[in-house]
Amino acid sequence: MIKLKQEIQKFNLFIVDFLKRIKAEGVETSEAAQILARYAKGGEVSKEEMEKFRSQMIDVIKVIGIGIPFTIIPGSSLLLPLVVAIAKKYKIDILPSSFKD
Numbered sequence: 001m002i003k004l005k006q007e008i009q010k011f012n013l014f015i016v017d018f019l020k021r022i023k024a025e026g027v028e029t030s031e032a033a034q035i036l037a038r039y040a041k042g043g044e045v046s047k048e049e050m051e052k053f054r055s056q057m058i059d060v061i062k063v064i065g066i067g068i069p070f071t072i073i074p075g076s077s078l079l080l081p082l083v084v085a086i087a088k089k090y091k092i093d094i095l096p097s098s099f100k101d
Contacts, residue, residue, distance in 0.1 A: 032056035059096035
C-alpha cells in the first residue's frame with residue numbers, strides 16, 4: 001500500500017512538472033508571436049529577439065513533429081519514452097527547450 005502511494009505521488013509530481021513545462025512553452029510561443037507581429041508591422045527587432053524567435057519556432061516544430069504522430073496513432077504514446085531515449089543516445093535533439101534538464 002505504501003508503494004502504491006509513493007507511485008501515485010511520483011505520478012502527481014510528474015504531471016505538475018509536465019504542466020509547468022507546457023506553460024513555459026506557451027509563454028515562450030506568445031513572446032515569439034509578439035516579436036513576429038512587431039516585425040510584420042515594420043517595427044524594430046533586435047538580433048537577440050530574432051534569435052529568440054528562431055529558437056521558439058524550432059521548439060514549435062519539435063512539438064508538432066512529436067505531438068501529432070503520437071496523438072493520432074493509437075497506442076503510440078507508449079513508445080514516446082523509447083523514441084526520446086533512442087534519439088538521446090544518437091545525440092538527436094527532439095525535445096523542446098522547456099523539457100530539457
